[in-house]
Amino acid sequence: MATRRKSVRTQAATKNRSSNSGRRRPAAESNPEFERYCRATFDPRAAFGKPEALKGMRVLSCSQYILGPSCAAYLGELGAEVIKIEAPRRGEPMRHSTPGNEAFLYPLSRWVPGSGTGLGFFGANFNEYFISLDFHRPEARELMCRLAAKADVVVENFRPGTFDRWGIGYRQLREINPRLIYMWLGGFGGWGPGRVRASYDILGQAQGGAFSITGQPEEAGGAPSKHTIWLADYWGGMMGALQVLTALYWRDNVSGEGTFLEYSQVHGVTRQLEYSLPLYGREGVIRERWGNWDTELCVHGIIKCGRPSYPRSDNPQEEEEGYILVSAYEDVDFGMLCRAVGHAQLARLYKTHDIRVRPESQKEIYAALEAWAKDKTKEQVARILDQAGIIVQPVWNAKEVANHPHWQQRGSIFWLDDPTYGDVLSQGPAYKMSATPPRVKWAFKPVGADNEFIYSKLCGLSKAEMEKLEAEEVI
Numbered sequence: 269m270a271t272r273r274k275s276v277r278t279q280a281a282t283k284n285r286s287s288n289s290g291r292r293r294p295a296a297e298s299n300p301e302f303e304r305y306c307r308a309t310f311d312p313r314a315a316f317g318k319p320e321a322l323k324g325m326r327v328l329s330c331s332q333y334i335l336g337p338s339c340a341a342y343l344g345e346l347g348a349e350v351i352k353i354e355a356p357r358r359g360e361p362m363r364h365s366t367p368g369n370e371a372f373l374y375p376l377s378r379w380v381p382g383s384g385t386g387l388g389f390f391g392a393n394f395n396e397y398f399i400s401l402d403f404h405r406p407e408a409r410e411l412m413c414r415l416a417a418k419a420d421v422v423v424e425n426f427r428p429g430t431f432d433r434w435g436i437g438y439r440q441l442r443e444i445n446p447r448l449i450y451m452w453l454g455g456f457g458g459w460g461p462g463r464v465r466a467s468y469d470i471l472g473q474a475q476g477g478a479f480s481i482t483g484q485p486e487e488a489g490g491a492p493s494k495h496t497i498w499l500a501d502y503w504g505g506m507m508g509a510l511q512v513l514t515a516l517y518w519r520d521n522v523s524g525e526g527t528f529l530e531y532s533q534v535h536g537v538t539r540q541l542e543y544s545l546p547l548y549g550r551e552g553v554i555r556e557r558w559g560n561w562d563t564e565l566c567v568h569g570i571i572k573c574g575r576p577s578y579p580r581s582d583n584p585q586e587e588e589e590g591y592i593l594v595s596a597y598e599d600v601d602f603g604m605l606c607r608a609v610g611h612a613q614l615a616r617l618y619k620t621h622d623i624r625v626r627p628e629s630q631k632e633i634y635a636a637l638e639a640w641a642k643d644k645t646k647e648q649v650a651r652i653l654d655q656a657g658i659i660v661q662p663v664w665n666a667k668e669v670a671n672h673p674h675w676q677q678r679g680s681i682f683w684l685d686d687p688t689y690g691d692v693l694s695q696g697p698a699y700k701m702s703a704t705p706p707r708v709k710w711a712f713k714p715v716g717a718d719n720e721f722i723y724s725k726l727c728g729l730s731k732a733e734m735e736k737l738e739a740e741e742v743i
């Protein structure tokens with residue numbers, strides 16, 4: 269390993285990690301009254317009887333894939349009336365980008381009866397009304413202006429300037445509605461070198477700097493690794509929702525005016541790079557990948573347990589060996605861990621954190637832990653180490669999470685009785701609000717499902733006018 273690389277961890281180790289102040293505190297049951305209070309205050313079964321914080325706020329979501337859609341959906345979970353506008357008949361590309369799009373499961377639209385919506389669409393379009401509109405058509409501009417006149421917010425995530433070119437960007441719509449808040453989420457922003465390239469979550473993570481520090485190091489045969497979930501998109505959507513709420517506060521309490529908001533997916537990834545940038549700026553050191561271990565803390569990583577938990581499962585995913593997170597980086601905890609796994613000599617050898625965190629120390633320590641766990645399941649390892657007072661957590665899959673009472677009781681996972689699609693096992697908002705809780709009312713709908721309702725309500729179109737626009741594929 270290059271000296272430069274070594275220095276990263278040596279530097280980290282010089283931080284004061286050897287104090288024993290981080291010992292585990294007694295479990296939360298020590299305050300049952302508080303638990304009872306939280307259970308009653310945030311009871312998910314009571315959510316639908318409470319008011320919605322953003323009721324009365326109208327959002328036009330001209331969005332595709334996950335970045336823009338999730339931004340609008342977060343507002344929809346809080347009660348905003350979100351109207352998703354898609355290309356007529358086929359809808360936005362996310363409906364076609366993932367498997368699970370059998371027509372009988374999640375029908376796409378009444379115009380394309382043989383197609384369905386892929387499951388990747390799920391979770392990013394909760395509680396929305398779905399209308400269709402072909403932005404290329406002259407009639408679309410007129411309709412979009414009428415909709416924008418009655419909206420608080422537009423969310424869009426097309427290429428820079430596409431909506432402006434179509435005559436329905438911020439510059440044009442603000443003439444119709446000066447109070448409009450226009451949230452544009454893009455790849456690289458509206459100006460600067462490279463701004464016109466297309467961007468996706470994976471590109472954002474690659475260019476923003478996340479992949480280079482994710483995955484196994486080269487010396488372990490590893491390469492930069494992508495995240496399975498679309499972190500840059502869902503995080504970006506959340507940041508967009510934060511921008512919208514801030515602009516709403518500014519409009520309603522300070523200026524009376526709408527605003528133009530921009531979010532860069534790539535720069536959003538860079539924003540999360542923690543100390544990588546100051547480390548480079550001050551020391552010239554490029555932060556490295558360290559796989560399932562941690563460059564700064566040891567032990568603080570994932571180890572392999574040799575025995576699968578469900579060897580006879582029908583699901584191949586469950587036949588593999590288990591993995592478990594072990595965290596014992598304080599000197600005292602590390603000593604306890606070593607004794608629990610029968611390697612007391614390691615505690616003597618690697619007594620202090622700055623010695624433990626070195627690459628060669630970590631290799632020996634983790635190898636010893638995995639050798640000890642070789643004949644055990646992740647549950648057995650968890651039991652033994654938990655009894656020894658060590659922080660552990662088996663690595664769980666979707667099935668294990670879905671069936672756990674903690675998620676179920678808190679409403680974080682629930683069976684949604686969807687009006688269009690029937691029972692759908694769904695994740696819900698991760699946060700709670702006592703007076704105005706977020707909620708999921710429906711998962712999504714087919715393309716153009718609410719054309720009649722929305723175009724008559726907001727644009728005053730008659731049935732005959734809508735039929736004509738439909739026949740001409742404007743809507």
Ligand SMILES: CC(C)(COP(=O)(O)OP(=O)(O)OC[C@H]1O[C@@H](n2cnc3c(N)ncnc32)[C@H](O)[C@@H]1OP(=O)(O)O)[C@@H](O)C(=O)NCCC(=O)NCCS
Nearest residue numbers: 333335354355402403425426427430454455466467468469
């Ligand atoms: C996602 C992305 C790569 C798609 O790029 P693109 O389709 O080549 O270009 P635009 O975004 O300008 O979209 C224009 C196209 O949208 C399509 N479109 C989608 N909805 C439409 C509608 N309602 N009406 C008309 N056209 C529509 C058309 O095909 C149009 O192309 P055309 O004018 O050449 O016919 C690009 O929008 C982008 O980089 N967005 C920012 C980053 C992002 O959000 N990425 C996706 C999340 S990972």
